[in-house]
Amino acid sequence: MKKEKRQRLIRELVKEHKIDTQEKLVELLAERDVIVTQATVSRDIRELNLIRAASPQGLMIYKSSSEKPFQTDLRLKKMLKEVVIKIDYVDQLTVIKTLPGNAHVIGAILDDLDWEEKIGCICGNDTCLVISRTISDRKLLEEKLNLPF
CATH class of the missing domain: 3.30.1360.40 (Gyrase A; domain 2)
Structure with a gap:
């Protein structure tokens, strides 16, 4: 899968799920037949400007920093x-x-x-x-x- 599509999928996953680790994101991508390393996910997170913020339950999860x-x-x-x-x-x-x-x-x-x-x-x-x-x-x-x- 091309980087652009993978990153679009990552944005969707972050909106739909409470993702607290990069490993969890790697697993969710694998469930959709997108096999990537944690290092690739780390770069994607940085390029997408995703941040970790507290959920209402107090769990630190990934969110879009510019999502308004x-x-x-x-x-x-x-x-x-x-x-x-x-x-x-x-x-x-x-x-x-x-x-x-x-x-x-x-x-x-x-x-x-x-x-x-x-x-x-x-x-x-x-x-x-x-x-x-x-x-x-x-x-x-x-x-x-x-x-x-």
């Missing part, structure tokens, strides 16, 4: 209203034109959301290119953005 999807959604909607001039779609590409100096902000917020409908964002000064795998993924992204343009 509701707040991030609100921030995105606010920024879209304030700085976006126009959005165009071509095949599996979404081109977001912003006021100068704001494209990277939109891209960073979209990256924080970690939506599966996008592979990633490339941003300049006033243009953010959002890349989706397929046209149907791009259409789902368009629905999520729900823009009045």
Whole structure:
């Protein structure tokens, strides 16, 4: 399994389970036919910015350090209203034109959301290119953005 898919699976596992050790995460991955070493999981945890935090029961478990999807959604909607001039779609590409100096902000917020409908964002000064795998993924992204343009 490629690193990107493995890390997406790790994010899902961390949301669904109370994982208190890297070994437990290795076991959960193995149950899904993803065989990795503890060292690989350790690198993935670091790259995903996972932290150990206390659960309501007092157990130290892995959580996403930037996991505030509701707040991030609100921030995105606010920024879209304030700085976006126009959005165009071509095949599996979404081109977001912003006021100068704001494209990277939109891209960073979209990256924080970690939506599966996008592979990633490339941003300049006033243009953010959002890349989706397929046209149907791009259409789902368009629905999520729900823009009045």
